[in-house]
Amino acid sequence: MAPRTAPDPARRSERARSAVLAAAYELVSEVGFGRLTIEAIAARAGVGKQTIYRxxxxxxxxVFDAFLAANGRQDGDFSLPDSGDLGADLRIVLRLSADDLTDPTLDRTYRAINAEVLGDPAVQAEYRTRLLDPLLNVTRDRLRSAREAGQLAPDTDLDFAVELLYGPLYYRWLHxxxxxxxxxxxxxxxxxxRALNPPAAHGRSGA
Structure with missing residues (x-):
């Protein structure tokens, strides 16, 4: 008789963690963030509430871990291409952002999170730290390298430039x-x- 293999605690823990993330992601899209409870997540995932709090x-x-996992990302896992063609690189990242926002499996969850961000400082802090700020930071870094290469005016306000890129996108999606x-x-x-480039840089930016 072959010896029995002892259960792998790490594998069991990973299965439980994945079940919690899946349950949280499903429930927040079904009931909204405000009505979501740890008890409901635990029940759907088949784990104890203390397992989640551990x-x-x-x-x-x-919820934010579940959202990042659904997007195939980890905390701070954002990057922008740097091909030397600023216009082409920005088109890639904004197209991906649009795809995420309009994905039917993500849209309701993301809207629920955004609603909570407006009224809950703790949720807003999670959102800024784990989703928004990493994206804005890598975009700002890409614009900085373009400014240093002469593709943007030397006095370009990078923070304002980032808002110009993402503000209209989220405004159109939100409303x-x-x-x-x-x-x-x-x-x-x-x-x-066109708004940011000096006239001599238009031809080099890929705009």
């Missing part, structure tokens, strides 16, 4: 003012670069 300090932390598609994001990049 890994996450709050409901918000679980459902029109399609958030690649045509829109390409036109947005072109408009922002």
């Amino acid at each position: 890994w996450w300090p709050s409901k918000g932390a679980v 459902q003012l029109g399609p958030v598609d690649h045509d829109f994001t390409d036109r947005l990049v072109d408009a922002v670069l």
Whole structure:
């Protein structure tokens, strides 16, 4: 008779963690962030409530981990290409952002999170630290390298430039003012670069 293999605690823990993340992601899209409870997540995942609290300090932390996992990301896992063509690189990242926002499996969850961000400072802090700030930081770094290469005016305000790129995208998505598609994001990049570039840089930026 072959000896029995002892259960692998690490594998069991990973299965439980994955079940919690899946349950949190499903439930927040079904009931919204405000009505979501740790008890409901535990029940759907088939784990004890204390198991969740052992890994996450709050409901918000679980939800943000679930959202990052659904997007195939970890904390701070954002990057922008640097091909030397600023316009082409920005089109890539804004197209990806548009794809995320309009993905039917993500849209309701993301809207629920955004609603909570407006009224809950703790959720806002999680959102800024784990989702928004990493994206803005890598975009700012890419714009800085373009400014140093002479593709943007030397006095370009990088913080303002980042807001010019993402502000209209999220505004249109949030208020459902029109399609958030690649045509829109390409036109947005072109408009922002025309506003930021010195006249001599237009031909070099790919705008």
